Amino acid sequence: MTAVTTVTDASCAAPDQSAPLPAGIDLAKETVITGVVTSSDGEAVQGAYVRLLDSTGEFTAEVVTSAQGQFRFFAAPGSWTLRALSRHGNGDRTVAADRGLNDFSVTVGE
Template sequence: MCAAPQQGGTLSGIDLSTQTVIQGSVWHDGSPVAGAYVRLLDSTDEFTAEVVTSPEGEFRFFAAPGNWKVRSLASVGKGERVVSAEVGLNETTVVIE
């Protein structure tokens, strides 16, 4: 079976001096959004990856350093953030309007 890794949890065991991690959460009306689809798009808006948020609204991607767009789609709406990711932990919040 092919599936996205479970979202959330710790980064223990991940060498953040060599990995670029983009993680965050999706929120709507002051609450986290569970089960939202979060897409990672490159600087040309090309689809790269997709995950589903955890029950706490969390998501995580392992990517290359650079400019990325994080787009969230949920039954309550959609939101988007641009992230300029560097090696290490890059955190963001996507707010659905």
């Protein structure tokens, strides 16, 4: 197997968010929710904490944005809320995700 399996088995911590999708990720099966956190003036926000909340508002996962403000979750099809916390303020957005790649940006501090 590839390094993907190693990451999955070894840890619950988030992989590097700026890395390209790991080899072996099957977008026909995975529901990937990805995007960029931006400030109200449009700048990418590095080091924001992005929380994925399920359709009942329950916490599901959290990652920290990359130097380019990127985040990524492996979820399931359905309704999710992305909530970003940062020194510049917070922001959230409710999204509908399908299988495959779902790209949503979140603005903080508005």
